[in-house]
Amino acid sequence: MSLDGRLVSGIGVLSAVVDSGSFVKAAEALDMTQSGVSRAIARLEVLLGIRLFDRTTRSVTLTDEGRRLYEGAVPLLASLEDLAESASGSATTIRGRLRVNVDPYFSRLILAPALGDFMASHPELSVDLVTREHLGDLVTDGVDLAVRFGEQPSSGMIGRQLLKTRVLTVASPAYILKHGHPGHPSELENGKHLCVDFRDFQTGRPFVWEFQRDAERLTINTPGRLIVNDVGTLHRIAEEGLAVAQVLQLGVEPALREGRLVELFPDWPNERFPLYALYPSRNLPPAKVRAFLEFVVALSR
Numbered sequence: 001m002s003l004d005g006r007l008v009s010g011i012g013v014l015s016a017v018v019d020s021g022s023f024v025k026a027a028e029a030l031d032m033t034q035s036g037v038s039r040a041i042a043r044l045e046v047l048l049g050i051r052l053f054d055r056t057t058r059s060v061t062l063t064d065e066g067r068r069l070y071e072g073a074v075p076l077l078a079s080l081e082d083l084a085e086s087a088s089g090s091a092t093t094i095r096g097r098l099r100v101n102v103d104p105y106f107s108r109l110i111l112a113p114a115l116g117d118f119m120a121s122h123p124e125l126s127v128d129l130v131t132r133e134h135l136g137d138l139v140t141d142g143v144d145l146a147v148r149f150g151e152q153p154s155s156g157m158i159g160r161q162l163l164k165t166r167v168l169t170v171a172s173p174a175y176i177l178k179h180g181h182p183g184h185p186s187e188l189e190n191g192k193h194l195c196v197d198f199r200d201f202q203t204g205r206p207f208v209w210e211f212q213r214d215a216e217r218l219t220i221n222t223p224g225r226l227i228v229n230d231v232g233t234l235h236r237i238a239e240e241g242l243a244v245a246q247v248l249q250l251g252v253e254p255a256l257r258e259g260r261l262v263e264l265f266p267d268w269p270n271e272r273f274p275l276y277a278l279y280p281s282r283n284l285p286p287a288k289v290r291a292f293l294e295f296v297v298a299l300s301r
Helices: 005-020 023-030 034-048 064-087 104-121 173-179 185-189 231-239 253-257 287-299
Strands: 053-055 060-062 096-102 125-131 145-149 158-171 195-198 209-213 216-220 226-228 244-248 272-279
Touching: 005 023, 005 034, 005 064, 023 034, 060 064, 096 104, 096 287, 104 125, 104 145, 104 231, 104 287, 125 287, 145 287, 158 173, 158 209, 158 253, 158 287, 185 209, 185 216, 195 231, 226 231, 231 244, 272 287
Parallel strands: 096 125, 096 145, 195 226, 195 244
Antiparallel strands: 053 060, 145 272, 158 244, 158 272, 209 216
């Protein structure tokens, strides 16, 4: 099939419907009528000989064929837009809407305090942050990029590891004064210490407490009397002296500097937890996505 204006225009409308989640919102974004959007999608379906959307009175979702088209064609269009900007001398201008699926821990403790600088650097860009525990479906949700902690399951997405942050075992000075400073990770198993576990949203089970020192690896079975699934609660429990916790170094540095938390086992320094960026396509990400990725990586330096 030859590339013509109808195909390019139709895919642009398809992208707007997916990104906004409805024909009505796509019409508003494109300054079209709802019937105009419907006709454009109908023409594209006839041109390609496939059905792109399953429609009900309450929702619009991509068919399998529509999903394949969106995943393959929309990133190509975004790359063409970037090339056009580069040719016109405006490659440094980041504009439009960026929708990002963000890990709650990363969003609350790391991203939010620094987001103002990013927005100020790109005044023509609007950012829509979707903060939730689960990745979901980036294409169906109209998400340009996801930033998630932890090893990512195979989801058809393209993953790029941005960084690895240390996993620290911490307690407050008050806890250490009351219960003593454990000299070895294995002492956390003997019942003398209360440990707060954090639930893994992917598996539904608490994270295993692991320690690494060079080639030596150690797994600890904590008593498991206290389990939480909120990072803010985890940190508060540790700072209040109620329990020992395992936390990510990225985001907890202020509490360590100010003495609210103490690292218990600095001689076990090698346990790491990764942060990934996920995209729906192998093609070159749009300039707005690249700019956000550079910003995220800079936050960890």
